[in-house]
Structures are given as C-alpha cells and as structure tokens.
Amino acid sequence: MRWKTAEYSGWGRAIRANGQMARPEKRAALTALMAEEPAPAIGMRRSYGDACLNDGGRAVHMIRLDKFLGFDAETGILTAEAGLTLGEITRVMAPRGWLPAVLPGTGFATVGGAIANDVHGKNHHNAGTFAQHVVAMTLLTPDGAEHRVTPETTPDLFRATVGGVGQTGIIASAEMRLKRVKSDLVTVTERRANGFDEFIAMLDSSDTTYSVGWIDATARGADLGRGLLEEAETAGGLVPTPKSSRTVPMNAPRFALSAPVVKLFNAMWYRRVPKSGHTVVKPINDFFFQLDRIHDWNRLYGKNGFHQFQCVVPLSAAAQLRDMLERISASGLASPLAVLKRTGEGRAGMMSFPMEGYTLAVDLRAQPECEALIKRLEDMTADAGGRIYFAKDALCGADRIQQMYPDLDAWRAEVAKHDPEGRMITDLVRRLKLREPA
Amino acid sequence: MSETWIILGATSSMARALARALTERGDNLLLAGRDMDELEQMAEDCRLRGAPVAEAVAFDARDPKGFAVLVSRAEAVEGTLNAAVFVGSMPEQAEIDADPSLVDGTIADSFTGPARFLQMLAPLIEARGKGTVVGVGSVAGDRGRLGNYVYGSAKAGFATYLSGLRNRLTRSGGHVITVKPGFVDTAMTWGIEGMFLVAPPEKVAEDILKAVRKKRNVIYTPFFWRWIMLIIRSVPEPIFKKLSI
Numbered sequence: 001m002r003w004k005t006a007e008y009s010g011w012g013r014a015i016r017a018n019g020q021m022a023r024p025e026k027r028a029a030l031t032a033l034m035a036e037e038p039a040p041a042i043g044m045r046r047s048y049g050d051a052c053l054n055d056g057g058r059a060v061h062m063i064r065l066d067k068f069l070g071f072d073a074e075t076g077i078l079t080a081e082a083g084l085t086l087g088e089i090t091r092v093m094a095p096r097g098w099l100p101a102v103l104p105g106t107g108f109a110t111v112g113g114a115i116a117n118d119v120h121g122k123n124h125h126n127a128g129t130f131a132q133h134v135v136a137m138t139l140l141t142p143d144g145a146e147h148r149v150t151p152e153t154t155p156d157l158f159r160a161t162v163g164g165v166g167q168t169g170i171i172a173s174a175e176m177r178l179k180r181v182k183s184d185l186v187t188v189t190e191r192r193a194n195g196f197d198e199f200i201a202m203l204d205s206s207d208t209t210y211s212v213g214w215i216d217a218t219a220r221g222a223d224l225g226r227g228l229l230e231e232a233e234t235a236g237g238l239v240p241t242p243k244s245s246r247t248v249p250m251n252a253p254r255f256a257l258s259a260p261v262v263k264l265f266n267a268m269w270y271r272r273v274p275k276s277g278h279t280v281v282k283p284i285n286d287f288f289f290q291l292d293r294i295h296d297w298n299r300l301y302g303k304n305g306f307h308q309f310q311c312v313v314p315l316s317a318a319a320q321l322r323d324m325l326e327r328i329s330a331s332g333l334a335s336p337l338a339v340l341k342r343t344g345e346g347r348a349g350m351m352s353f354p355m356e357g358y359t360l361a362v363d364l365r366a367q368p369e370c371e372a373l374i375k376r377l378e379d380m381t382a383d384a385g386g387r388i389y390f391a392k393d394a395l396c397g398a399d400r401i402q403q404m405y406p407d408l409d410a411w412r413a414e415v416a417k418h419d420p421e422g423r424m425i426t427d428l429v430r431r432l433k434l435r436e437p438a
Numbered sequence: 439m440s441e442t443w444i445i446l447g448a449t450s451s452m453a454r455a456l457a458r459a460l461t462e463r464g465d466n467l468l469l470a471g472r473d474m475d476e477l478e479q480m481a482e483d484c485r486l487r488g489a490p491v492a493e494a495v496a497f498d499a500r501d502p503k504g505f506a507v508l509v510s511r512a513e514a515v516e517g518t519l520n521a522a523v524f525v526g527s528m529p530e531q532a533e534i535d536a537d538p539s540l541v542d543g544t545i546a547d548s549f550t551g552p553a554r555f556l557q558m559l560a561p562l563i564e565a566r567g568k569g570t571v572v573g574v575g576s577v578a579g580d581r582g583r584l585g586n587y588v589y590g591s592a593k594a595g596f597a598t599y600l601s602g603l604r605n606r607l608t609r610s611g612g613h614v615i616t617v618k619p620g621f622v623d624t625a626m627t628w629g630i631e632g633m634f635l636v637a638p639p640e641k642v643a644e645d646i647l648k649a650v651r652k653k654r655n656v657i658y659t660p661f662f663w664r665w666i667m668l669i670i671r672s673v674p675e676p677i678f679k680k681l682s683i
C-alpha cells in the first residue's frame with residue numbers, strides 16, 4: 001500500500017496532525033494492509049477533535065470503500081461497506097421508503113465512524129444509538145484476522161467495537177436494520193422556549209419521534225437557556241424541492257463569529273419562529289442534515305478553528321446543566337450552534353456516550369480562554385454524574401474519564417486482547433489515556 | 439430503448455465513478471475486470487443504486503482467449519451497446535528499467551489487450567448502426583517523458599488506435615471518444631510526489647458523460663489539460679530531451 005504524507009484535522013480544525021495515510025480502493029487491499037501494516041481507520045473526519053487523528057503515525061482513510069453490498073427488503077437489513085456515508089444511504093434508500101434508524105446531524109459521517117462513536121440522533125429518546133441497529137460487522141483486527149462480530153455470538157467484542165473509537169480494529173462492513181418511512185418528507189413543528197426551565201419542561205413532555213432543541217447560548221439573565229424546540233415526524237404530503245448546497249470558499253475573518261455578531265444572529269434566529277410556534281414540511285435531508293447544505297461551513301470560524309463541547313448529564317442534574325450554560329454564555333465564546341436534547345437510556349457499547357438525561361452541545365471559537373472553560377465544564381460534568389463525548393472532544397484531561405465511563409476497565413481488557421501492541425491508538429486515545437492501565 | 443455499457447477495468451475508481459453516474463441514467467452495466475469478488479460487490483452496489491441490470495464479467499487484458507465470452511455476452515444484449523475502456527497499468531519506470539519484461543504487460547494492459555477486444559466488438563456496433571466507445575488514454579500519451587515513457591507510449595498507441603476506430607465506426611453510425619485525463623485522484627496517483635491540479639474521479643465521469651451527449655471526439659479532463667499539453671508538446675525536442683518533468 002502506498003502511504004501519502006499529509007497534514008489533516010478533524011472538523012473543528014483547531015488541532016492538526018501530520019502523518020501518513022493510506023486510502024485502499026478495494027476490499028482486498030484493506031485486508032492485505034491490515035495483515036501487513038495495521039493502522040487505525042478514519043472516516044470523513046466529522047469528529048471535531050482528535051478522535052480521527054494520529055499525529056506522527058499512520059491512518060487508513062476509508063472513504064473509497066463505500067459500496068452498498070446488499071439489501072433485504074423483507075427484513076430491512078442493509079449491508080454496506082464502512083466508508084459509505086449515511087447521507088448517501090439516505091439519498092438512495094429514502095425514496096424507496098427506508099431510512100437509517102439513527103442519523104446524526106451530518107450526512108457526511110460514514111457507517112464506520114457512526115459505529116465507532118455509536119452516534120445518536122434527534123430520535124435518541126426512542127430509537128437509541130446507531131449501533132443498537134447494527135446486527136453484524138466484519139471486523140479486521142490488527143493481527144490480520146477477519147471476524148464476524150454480532151451482539152449474540154461475540155458480545156464482548158461487539159460491545160468493545162461499537163463506541164470503541166476504532167481501537168479493536170477496522171470495521172470493513174456492517175449489516176444494519178433500516179427503518180420504514182412513509183415518504184422522504186418530514187413535518188416539523190417549532191416552538192419557542194422562554195428560558196432554561198421552560199425548555200427542560202418542554203423537552204420532558206415532548207413525545208414526537210424526533211425532537212431536538214436549538215439553544216441560544218449567548219442569552220443571559222432571564223433569557224438564559226431560551227431557544228427553539230423542534231419536533232418532527234416523517235410524513236407524506238407535497239414535495240418541496242430541495243435547495244441546492246453552497247460552499248464556504250475560504251476562511252472567514254475573525255469578526256464573522258465575534259460575540260456581538262453571534263448575539264445578534266441568535267436573537268434573530270429565535271424570533272424567526274412566531275410566539276405561537278409554526279409547522280413546516282421539509283425534505284428529509286434538510287431536516288436531518290440542516291448544516292450540510294453549506295459545504296465546509298467549519299471555515300466560517302476562520303483559520304484558528306473551533307471546539308465543540310458536548311456533555312450529557314442525568315435527568316436529576318438539570319440544575320447543574322443550567323450552571324454550565326451560565327458559564328458558557330458568560331464566556332462570550334459561544335457560536336450560534338448550540339443544541340439541547342433529552343436523551344434516553346440507549347447505548348450499544350461499553351464506551352458509548354449517551355445516558356438517560358440531557359445533552360448539551362455548544363460550538364466555541366478556539367481562543368486561548370477556551371481551554372480553561374472546557375476544563376471547568378468537564379469537571380462540572382463529572383461532578384454531575386455525566387460524561388463528555390469523544391466525537392467532539394479535543395481538550396479534556398484524562399483524570400475524570402474513569403468516573404464518566406464506568407466500563408472503561410472492561411473495555412480496555414477486551415481491546416488489549418485484539419490489539420495487544422497498540423497499533424490502533426489515535427491522538428484521542430493517547431490524550432485521554434484510554435488504553436493505559438489505571 | 440435501453441442502453442448497455444461494457445466497462446473494462448470496472449474496479450478502477452474512474453470506472454466506478456462512471457458506472458455510478460450511469461446507474462442514475464438507468465443504463466445497464468456489464469462490469470468487466472479481473473477481481474471477481476470486487477466486481478460482484480460492485481454489481482450489487484450498482485443494482486441497489488438503481489441499475490436495471492449490472493453483471494460482473496471476467497476480463498483480463500493479457501488473456502485474449504477469454505475475450506470471446508464477453509463478446510458473446512454483449513451480443514445477447516438488446517438495444518444500444520456501448521463500451522468504456524479503463525484498463526491500463528503503470529509500473530514505476532524504475533521497475534521497468536530493472537526488469538524490461540514488464541514492458542509487455544504494460545502494453546498489453548494499456549493498449550493491445552483493449553484494442554484487440556474493441557476489434558472484436560466493432561462489428562456488433564456496426565451491425566446495430568449505433569453505439570459509443572469511450573477509450574480512456576492519458577495525457578502521458580501526448581509526449582514520451584523520462585518518468586513513464588513505456589506507459590505513455592502504450593497510451594499513445596491506444597490513442598492512435600481509437601482515432602482509427604472512430605474513422606471506421608463513424609461510417610455506420612457508431613462513435614468513438616478519446617478521453618485524456620490529467621492527474622486524477624486514484625490509487626495510481628495517491629501519495630506520488632509532484633501531483634498538482636488533481637481531479638476527483640467523479641469529475642472525469644461527469645466530463646465523459648457530457649462528451650457522450652455532445653458526441654465529442656477527443657476530450658481532455660479537466661479541460662485545462664488541453665492547454666498544459668499544448669505547451670508540453672510545443673517544447674522543441676532538443677530542449678525537451680534535457681527536461682525531467
């Protein structure tokens with residue numbers, strides 16, 4: 001396999017890596033690579049921080065292994081190569097009445113990346129995580145062996161691989177249960193939440209299939225925690241034509257997302273929805289992958305990039321979450337992108353992120369103050385009995401991970417069986433000392 | 439009326455991009471190449487993406503005895519018969535310098551194999567009075583260079599062959615398009631030093647389909663390679679022979 005030396009980064013662009021990358025185009029090439037010179041997989045690098053980086057080392061870019069391998073319309077089980085994106089699955093399957101059971105906020109995530117972070121979507125409270133719908137995987141471990149991994153036959157390896165940030169080996173392909181949909185349209189109702197407590201109450205009483213909140217992370221005082229609750233169902237109806245996508249051509253200047261601009265934008269975005277709320281019909285892609293309509297939008301943050309902080313806390317810790325939000329709004333670092341959602345219990349792996357409670361995700365401009373803020377938020381999360389999300393993280397420390405992820409030891413032991421030499425270690429795993437015995 | 443495409447060297451990334459674009463048009467596909475596992479998977483991929491027919495067929499440019507099977511498969515197809523040729527191989531020039539026998543395989547893959555196959559296919563196109571042949575050459579065929587002149591000369595031979603075939607098929611309603619890609623982002627160019635203006639395979643596929651619609655004869659893809667190669671071709675030989683570009 002030929003290796004290409006390149007500088008690359010995750011979606012946040014604040015942290016970069018320099019290393020060698022292979023990009024196999026055929027399954028046989030991947031198998032040979034794992035037998036001879038194993039390295040961790042990376043997908044579309046839609047993780048924000050360093051989950052998809054291996055500075056000074058090697059990585060296997062999976063995006064050319066992107067075939068549909070089979071679909072059984074009786075069972076709804078789709079077999080796909082790991083480099084296929086969820087957006088492409090949606091594009092091809094939705095018109096035939098099928099949809100991935102779980103979709104994250106970007107269609108650019110690959111099947112492999114969605115499994116390795118056990119991603120969640122706007123329906124987590126009822127559908128659980130992505131890997132809960134995975135019935136089997138073909139896994140290539142760094143000893144060159146090929147395993148068929150299922151929740152029934154190899155439960156430990158399954159639970160270590162899903163949500164396991166690539167540490168057990170490379171997922172070559174997966175079989176997943178799709179869900180039936182009536183059409184490729186979604187009816188969306190948006191309502192205002194005046195402040196944090198009202199928002200929590202609205203989330204608690206929401207019972208639609210999809211439900212997610214946009215939160216104004218710049219609002220303070222009485223407005224703290226105000227936002228818009230979006231509730232949706234897939235439905236039939238008229239067909240709106242999808243809008244074409246746009247590309248951000250270059251890095252935006254610093255002022256583009258400076259505090260006053262964001263504050264103004266957020267206020268306008270909030271008022272976009274009338275006091276009484278409103279309901280609209282959207283094409284499936286626009287609803288699930290709103291941000292994907294603007295390609296390379298991460299450039300809006302300028303060349304310094306940005307960080308995303310995402311945590312989940314138990315239902316009983318809403319008050320602590322409010323304190324965290326207060327810190328964030330006081331910092332003036334928040335961007336328009338902030339999400340509040342109620343999560344269910346669903347998680348498929350030992351290291352999966354979700355727990356029953358509330359998850360908060362906020363984009364923060366990469367500034368020197370960012371590090372201290374995130375460190376503080378991390379402590380508050382751990383104190384609240386919650387956890388931070390590896391898919392988004394770039395700055396947290398190692399010391400509180402054990403507390404957040406109680407299955408860490410079991411995971412570590414299972415991973416050590418399959419990758420004893422640490423060939424699959426990435427920057428995230430090094431930074432958070434995920435594989436070092438406690 | 440349905441159209442069917444025979445794609446030689448179907449597992450290459452440019453061929454795969456074309457095959458996927460053709461599934462969007464609802465065309466039928468005969469995917470030919472050596473790696474049958476990969477081809478079977480690719481056929482399933484194309485069917486799931488909407489191709490009414492997508493079949494894997496064995497084709498090895500170095501084994502002309504096997505061509506007859508593919509030709510008779512093509513004969514059984516109704517409607518318009520088209521072909522797109524992506525086969526070719528480019529060992530490092532240094533490897534060829536060390537082992538001159540590699541010349542034969544390079545030329546068989548990039549020129550004589552596909553030429554012989556097209557020679558067998560041409561009567562079918564003539565008999566039907568329609569059909570398009572897309573032959574993928576390379577800008578490397580426009581002038582012999584230090585870095586890859588064996589591959590380049592094979593592609594030059596293929597380009598001349600295609601021009602003759604165009605001359606022949608045009609008389610019966612068929613058409614031949616010579617495609618000369620510049621640097622394309624494939625396994626062949628991945629990690630090689632000195633690549634610039636590298637185009638995604640999807641761009642090449644898009645340009646090919648546009649050329650098919652417009653019945654173009656020779657295209658460079660992306661288009662600016664026409665101008666780059668014009669300059670390279672116009673450098674006088676006494677100077678060119680001393681360059682290492």
Ligand SMILES: Cc1cc2nc3c(=O)[nH]c(=O)nc-3n(C[C@H](O)[C@H](O)[C@H](O)COP(=O)(O)OP(=O)(O)OC[C@H]3O[C@@H](n4cnc5c(N)ncnc54)[C@H](O)[C@@H]3O)c2cc1C
Binds near residue numbers: 291
């Ligand atoms: C705009 C946006 C919105 C998002 N919204 C959500 C959301 O709503 N919910 C959510 O959960 N996440 C969300 N994310 C995060 C994203 O879904 C995850 O980071 C996902 O893992 C990205 O997939 P990827 O293919 O880009 O993987 P990468 O980021 O490239 O890699 C992620 C991890 O997967 C591993 N990996 C990748 N491929 C393989 C493989 N074949 N085998 C083994 N390991 C592999 C890598 O080693 C790495 O550890 C969002 C991201 C963006 C940019």
